[in-house]
Structures are given as C-alpha cells and as structure tokens.
Amino acid sequence: MIELTIGNQGRYAEGVLAVATLTLPATTEAVQAALSHIGVDGRRYEEIYIAQCETPVPGLAARIGEYESIDELNCLAALLETLDGNGGLDKFEAAVTLGEYTGSVKDLINLAQNLDCYDLYPGVTDEEKLGYYMIDEMCALKIPEEIQGYFDYEAYGRDTFLNETSEFTDRGYICNNGGSFIEHYSGRDDLPEEHRVFAYPKEKEATRSILATLKQHREAAPAAHSGKEKTAASHDER
Template identity: 30%
Template structure:
C-alpha cells in the first residue's frame, strides 16, 4: 500500500510571541492551503502591529529541513513538489533516495526523473545478492541451479553495495543512477 508524504508547520505570530504569548496553529503544507487565511487566523496581517510570523515546529514523514523563517513562497514550492512526488513515488522509496543524496532538491529531481532502482523487501547483503542473481541483474540468461548453490550471495550483495551509490532503507535497497 502506497503511503503519501506530508509536511505540517506550526505557524506562530512573531509579535505576540515577543510579548509572551504563543499564538499559532498547525497548518498542512499543501497546494490547497490558503496562506493568507492561515496567517489571518493567527493575527498576522499587513499594516498592523503583527505583520510577521515564524515557524515554531514542523512535522513530516520525510527528511526535509524547514527553518524558523522559511518563506510562504518556499512552503508553496515544497507543497507543489510533495504533490508531484506523491503521484510518482512511495514515501519509503523517497526517504531511501534522500539517504543517498545530498538534499531534498537533489532527491526530488532523482525521484521525478526515475534515476534510481529500488529493490523492495531487500534487507541485507544476502537478500540483495539473491535479487541481483535471480532477477538477472548480474548475469545474462538463466544461471543453472547447480551453479547457484555455490554462490556466496552475501559477498555478491556486499560488493554491489560497495560499487554503487546505494543504501538500505526500512523496506528495501536503493541505488541511484
């Protein structure tokens, strides 16, 4: 079952915070979010004593960095990217891509362009070795079963991990192209 990615931020009224009051609310970062309405809900509006907000906290099921002063336009961009990713890739696969890449933007581009191979239910070097041999990633044609029983699948998997930009994730192994 495919799981979608999400990001939520806790928007806080900066002026009220400085005065000693924590006025804010959790907001889902989606393409449907009306940011002007959300800011108005916490008392932030132009030409008033309370024109500024900051992000007190955030929650997500992906390894994304959201700073205190992340702009609304940046949040809107993140929402668009997450919507596109949710149509393309499972959250577990995306988190595996994130493990192998330098940041969210690079992982986003890899996921959208399909520049990866994901082996589901591969949890260790031995599992990986079996997949590589049994599914024909290493040898063209079928390998005789009498030969397969002599193969060191763990070493095959270990050597593959060493030679590719890959990583084990919670549910599989991913390699970037």
C-alpha cells in the first residue's frame, strides 16, 4: 500500500547515500532488515529519513513528510489495505483530494476510519453531471416532463457544488455529508501494538560469538600462565 525509500540520515550528512526500500504494512523483521541494509544500528547511526514515498492513492505521497513515524505509516498502510476492494479506497482517494483531515499522518489515519462522513458519486465529474445526478438519481428536485428539455442542469449542479463542502475528483464527486467525525486516533500512545514495527537491528550472532570467544580466552590466559610457572619450579627442584 505504501512503499518507502528510507535513508541513513547520519551517512547522508557525511556525504554518503545509503538507502533501502521498505513496503508497508511490514513486520518488525522487515524493518530491521531495511535498517541493517543502510547501516542504521541504533548506536553509531540512529536517524532515518524518507527519501521517496510511492502509493496507489494519488495525492497521498505529497501529504507524507520526510521524517514521519514508520509505526504511524504502518498503521495507515494497514488501514488502506482494509479499504481496498470494496470501493473504500476510491472514497479515501477522493477525500484526500477534497483536503479535509489531511494535514498529518494522524489526520489521515482518522480520515481512513471516518469515510462514512462522506458521499461519493462515481462518474460525476462536472457541474452538469452533478445536476443530472441530483435530479434523476437523488430526486432532489421534481422537474415537470414538459420543461425538462429547457432546465439548466449545469446551473443546478453549480448551486449544489457551491453550497456543499465538496470537490470533483478523478473518482467522482465527493461531499461532506455532515456526519460526526470521530477521532479514533489521537497520537502514538493510541497506536495498536501490531503496528509498532520499528526496531533497530539485533546485534549479529557472529559478533556476539567473537566477543564470547575473546572473553573466554582472556579468562583462560592467567590459568595457562600459572601452569608454566609451576612447571619451571619443578625443573629447578631437579
């Protein structure tokens, strides 16, 4: 749903471009693999930035900043997956174009959960089509049959458009229907545990093994030294 190109902020400051692709929603292991690829280990390098964002929802990438939370974006991507396939993604796309509740990833998460506050009329892409839709489909106004040919549907559609919080989009005409918008998500403390996937890579097993071997060697060294002293003493006694 959301494909990110993430980069190592520290390496970028040093003049080195280190980037990796991360597709959301993702698992913690996938995030760790991407961070490991660009050298972000939580010790020498901790900060990342979003170099590029791609998504099938037009206009959405432009709403995502360079330093967004991976966990929040993971939550948004998971919500968009649930909308795909039942027309919900089309409505979300149109709602993003309308521009309400799109100022932050937090807003977008809430928008994805409040699409019942919007009505989408597919195929209605201009004022004349809106006029016909409102009269023929919504029965908003009864036009006597003998004057239907003279009625200005475009003007009626224009009046409707101007009196609603609405927009013509590639997916059709969308308008705010006045429903109650509920803030389900108020910040990162509300983030469901399954969407908390950001974690630095674990220390490599090989590194731990080497350190353990060196420790064992250091601990064994004094014992070996004592043994030589004892042997030498035995030789003198002879």
